[in-house]
Amino acid sequence: MATNGGSQTNGTSRKPNVVIVGGSLGGLFAGVALKTHGYNTTLLERTPENLLHNQGAGIVAGGDTLEFFKRYDRTGKPVAVPSYKRIYLDQKGDIIHEEVNRQNMTSWDLCYYLLRANYDRVDSPYLEGGKLPEIRPTDGMINYVYGATVTGIEDKGDYVAVSYKRKREDGTEELCAVNADLLVAADGPSSTIRGILEPQVKRTYAGYCVIRGTVPELEGSEAALEVFRERFCFFHAPGIQNLTYTIAGEHGTTERNRRLLNFVWYANFPEGSPELEKLMTDKNGRRRHITIPPGMIAPEAWDMVKQMGKEKLPPQMAEMAEKTKNPFVQCITDAITPKNLFMGDKVVLVGDSLANFRPHTVASTSQAAFDVMCLVDWLDGKIDRKEFIKQSMQFARAIQDMGVKIGDRSQFEKLPIDEYIKDRNFASIKREDREYPAWTLDGLDEI
Numbered sequence: 001m002a003t004n005g006g007s008q009t010n011g012t013s014r015k016p017n018v019v020i021v022g023g024s025l026g027g028l029f030a031g032v033a034l035k036t037h038g039y040n041t042t043l044l045e046r047t048p049e050n051l052l053h054n055q056g057a058g059i060v061a062g063g064d065t066l067e068f069f070k071r072y073d074r075t076g077k078p079v080a081v082p083s084y085k086r087i088y089l090d091q092k093g094d095i096i097h098e099e100v101n102r103q104n105m106t107s108w109d110l111c112y113y114l115l116r117a118n119y120d121r122v123d124s125p126y127l128e129g130g131k132l133p134e135i136r137p138t139d140g141m142i143n144y145v146y147g148a149t150v151t152g153i154e155d156k157g158d159y160v161a162v163s164y165k166r167k168r169e170d171g172t173e174e175l176c177a178v179n180a181d182l183l184v185a186a187d188g189p190s191s192t193i194r195g196i197l198e199p200q201v202k203r204t205y206a207g208y209c210v211i212r213g214t215v216p217e218l219e220g221s222e223a224a225l226e227v228f229r230e231r232f233c234f235f236h237a238p239g240i241q242n243l244t245y246t247i248a249g250e251h252g253t254t255e256r257n258r259r260l261l262n263f264v265w266y267a268n269f270p271e272g273s274p275e276l277e278k279l280m281t282d283k284n285g286r287r288r289h290i291t292i293p294p295g296m297i298a299p300e301a302w303d304m305v306k307q308m309g310k311e312k313l314p315p316q317m318a319e320m321a322e323k324t325k326n327p328f329v330q331c332i333t334d335a336i337t338p339k340n341l342f343m344g345d346k347v348v349l350v351g352d353s354l355a356n357f358r359p360h361t362v363a364s365t366s367q368a369a370f371d372v373m374c375l376v377d378w379l380d381g382k383i384d385r386k387e388f389i390k391q392s393m394q395f396a397r398a399i400q401d402m403g404v405k406i407g408d409r410s411q412f413e414k415l416p417i418d419e420y421i422k423d424r425n426f427a428s429i430k431r432e433d434r435e436y437p438a439w440t441l442d443g444l445d446e447i
């Protein structure tokens, strides 16, 4: 396991030095790919511990997430649990529509630990059945620094000067600096780097929240397992969408009966409403802006949510809310940056810092993987700058816009179920088969 600020070297240092801001999936995709292509990287993550907290969340593994692992994973550990059918329930819990459709489900923590193994050789129980990756002589040097909050960047002509605050073991802080030939901003939807470069871009609340949690497969009732096991199960009602599916269990196990049932429940909470205030005020009385993390929801807020579940959800889905021990809440937000290259191409935005997709797109993780794969293709001369901008920006613009449209249709319009099924199928079109509207090219030549 790498120590804080530790590095792994192979003695080569011909390629540019890259600083990556953010050590979640986007930053780690960048770290793993750049290391493999021989770039030296320093990754700065603000979380004060070596490992990020498990987000306890399922992720639909989109094509580009799977492609990333196919290209770069050296652990050999399977990343996804397949789901073979999409089914739609009515409020009584009866199936009203089903279609055969293979989709791959994974979990945030499995992706995270496999990426850490590949980046700085962090060993973990997630590698059971896999292996710690070998070091290759062609690898770039790596340096994972935690407790490092980036506060500023400055264009120095040939390089970017990056300032950050570093938490010492004793809790005090020191001011640090590092220079980058290239800075990759993977610092998420509230990106500090974007805030410096494009302060007019705001992250805005969409008027609804997502309530999420997991239940061990073995704790599900027969009725619940019948619809959630290896199924992608949906329910729509005015102001509500719920989807529940099976994901890998503890330490990434995909073994039957040891997996988790993962629910994602969108519910409208108008801005300024007493219900939103109640939901977003944590158990210590602190009003959280965007997220109530696992373990922090106030008991009275959770009672309100469970009551809503009993009244409005099919019984199998209400059961998930009753049984989960680790619920968490996120406000759904929107943000899109007009361009992804800054400071004479020395700063690039990837993943959620570039475009904060609504989760209905099931494409956020894939976006980060795709951005990084395009970036490496450009750096290695496989595609030119124009093509890099076109590929990454068109995808960001088209999917961000689609997320707003299908999210708003689902939450704020009352449509026949066929319309929601159509939206879901549209969101699932593979990136390479997607036709982008012409407006997604607007102004790209000026970047």
Ligand SMILES: Cc1cc2nc3c(=O)[nH]c(=O)nc-3n(C[C@H](O)[C@H](O)[C@H](O)COP(=O)(O)OP(=O)(O)OC[C@H]3O[C@@H](n4cnc5c(N)ncnc54)[C@H](O)[C@@H]3O)c2cc1C
Pocket: 021, 022, 023, 024, 025, 026, 027, 044, 045, 046, 047, 052, 055, 057, 058, 059, 060, 108, 148, 149, 150, 151, 186, 187, 188, 189, 191, 192, 350, 351, 352, 353, 359, 362, 363, 364, 365, 366, 368
């Ligand atoms: C609970 C949860 C559930 C999710 N479910 C899904 C899903 O089902 N499907 C899907 O595709 N995606 C999902 N996502 C989103 C997915 O995790 C992200 O899209 C993916 O991680 C790529 O985002 P990112 O790395 O660009 O940004 P983030 O994941 O937001 O990471 C940003 C990182 O930057 C760090 N950071 C921020 N500011 C600074 C700073 N100033 N200095 C240093 N570090 C900084 C943060 O601590 C964080 O670790 C989910 C995310 C969460 C949190």
